[in-house]
Structures are given as C-alpha cells and as structure tokens.
Amino acid sequence: MFKTDCHFTNGTQRVRFVGTLFYNQEAYARFDSDVGEFVALTELGRRPAEYWNSLKDFMEQERAEVDRYCRHNYGVFDFLVHRQTEPTVTVYPAKTQRLQHHNLLVCSS
Structure with missing residues (x-):
C-alpha cells in the first residue's frame, strides 16, 4: 500500500509531499520531499x-x-483546505495495575 500526504504552510508558500509505503500494515519506506530521497524505515x-x-x-x-x-x-x-475544525481532546486518569505507573493520564481525541 502507498499513502501520500501533503503538508501546507501559509497556503502553498511552503509545501511538503510525503509518500509512505506499507507492507503488512507496517511502514517500511518513505519519500519526503524535504529530504529529496527515499528513506528506509x-x-x-x-x-x-x-x-x-x-x-x-x-x-x-x-x-x-x-x-x-x-x-x-x-x-x-481549495474549498476543503479551509474547512478546518477545532480539535477536541479528553484527558482522563487510567487505572493501572500494582507496581506500574503511580499516575497515568490518557489523552484521546
């Protein structure tokens, strides 16, 4: 599988293309336009x-x-790029087993 992402800053003033290749649901190589070549993951x-x-x-x-x-x-x-929503995040304490973390917060969005 091949997944592509475009990252925009200030419209198209700064654009980054990232193409990631997957095998068995694991990313194994990536092309990043900022790097300019494929990198093995x-x-x-x-x-x-x-x-x-x-x-x-x-x-x-x-x-x-x-x-x-x-x-x-x-x-x-272009009409989709400007349709952004404010993210929401919930933080709550998680129950842990004995002898693990004394305080563990879980963040979900």
Whole structure:
C-alpha cells in the first residue's frame, strides 16, 4: 500500500509531499520531499529505497510530486483546505495495575 500526504504552510508558500509505503500494515519506506530521497524505515525497506534512489528519472518524478500532486490538488480542492475544525481532546486518569505507573493520564481525541 502507498499513502501520500501533503503538508501546507501559509497556503502553498511552503509545501511538503510525503509518500509512505506499507507492507503488512507496517511502514517500511518513505519519500519526503524535504529530504529529496527515499528513506528506509525498516530493514525490509533498505534495498527498495537504495534501488529507487539510484533511478535518476524516477527520483525526478518523485521530487516533482510537490507541484504535480500537492499544489495542483490544493488549487482544485481549495474549498476543503479551509474547512478546518477545532480539535477536541479528553484527558482522563487510567487505572493501572500494582507496581506500574503511580499516575497515568490518557489523552484521546
């Protein structure tokens, strides 16, 4: 599975593209436009990341995703980007077993 994320700061003034690859629900490699190459997150991702990073044309395409995918979709879906809601968080004490944490707070959103 491949998951993509676009992170925007001040509209499209600062844009970051992150593409993460998963196998068996575990992230094993990531492309981050701020880094400019694939990074292995597990041993399983080491060889694919090295291979992809060695492909000059493929890496140029990945680096261009910031504009092709993120900035383009920002313009298309601009009305959604501004529809943000205030987050809510609940903090409550959790029951712990003896000899574990004396005070444990759990935060959920």
